[in-house]
Amino acid sequence: AQSVTQLDSQVPVFEEAPVELRCNYSSSVSVYLFWYVQYPNQGLQLLLKYLSGSTLVKGINGFEAEFNKSQTSFHLRKPSVHISDTAEYFCAVSRLRNKLSFGAGTTVTVRA
Amino acid sequence: GAVVSQHPSRVICKSGTSVKIECRSLDFQATTMFWYRQFPKQSLMLMATSNEGSKATYEQGVEKDKFLINHASLTLSTLTVTSAHPEDSSFYICSASWGNGNQPQHFGDGTRLSIL
Numbered sequence: 001a002q003s004v005t006q007l008d009s010q011v012p013v014f015e016e017a018p019v020e021l022r023c024n025y026s027s028s029v030s031v032y033l034f035w036y037v038q039y040p041n042q043g044l045q046l047l048l049k050y051l052s053g054s055t056l057v058k059g060i061n062g063f064e065a066e067f068n069k070s071q072t073s074f075h076l077r078k079p080s081v082h083i084s085d086t087a088e089y090f091c092a093v094s095r096l097r098n099k100l101s102f103g104a105g106t107t108v109t110v111r112a
Numbered sequence: 113g114a115v116v117s118q119h120p121s122r123v124i125c126k127s128g129t130s131v132k133i134e135c136r137s138l139d140f141q142a143t144t145m146f147w148y149r150q151f152p153k154q155s156l157m158l159m160a161t162s163n164e165g166s167k168a169t170y171e172q173g174v175e176k177d178k179f180l181i182n183h184a185s186l187t188l189s190t191l192t193v194t195s196a197h198p199e200d201s202s203f204y205i206c207s208a209s210w211g212n213g214n215q216p217q218h219f220g221d222g223t224r225l226s227i228l
Contacts, residue, residue, distance in 0.1 A: 034216055043118065043205050043219035044156075090155060098144055098209045100217060102155045 023091035118220025135206030142208035
């Protein structure tokens, strides 16, 4: 079985500052890794995914994440955030049959 | 591409009634659909996984007679909350995907269910 730990439940950040959201996973086998964003009262939108290949993954809205196998991490970063990036962010892993295990989520609040 | 439509977005009904929520993949064929429940300020809890034409697989602790799932076609799955009670009030989200593990899930916008 796999589990996901998002190390920060809340991350306040000023507009145009960088942000990093930390995600660690535990699994005895290779997994696929995802970051999703959820805006209030909406479903989840895929930001980016790691399946194989380059460990640095670029996603939508200027986000990127780096897969680190030795540290079993998949941290999400953005060099300069906007007010519109205020949302809930979920890290997730899957192995077989597309079944996802989600982290508890990180609330990002961007302030002017 | 990969759009999932969920309907209705919000429903309010009396205790004891049954409520049906639809989940449609609009531009792809979903071999697998998932139903989640999300409590306020919490992560998504997987309720069940459904594959087209076969019975849904429910997660431990989820009552299959309470939450009926039908996946009759490659583009439609429904969740029916039977004899709903106030404790069933929640945000329900569906997702759909194809393939066997390396395809991401695409999510609907969720249904806010309120039982009075």
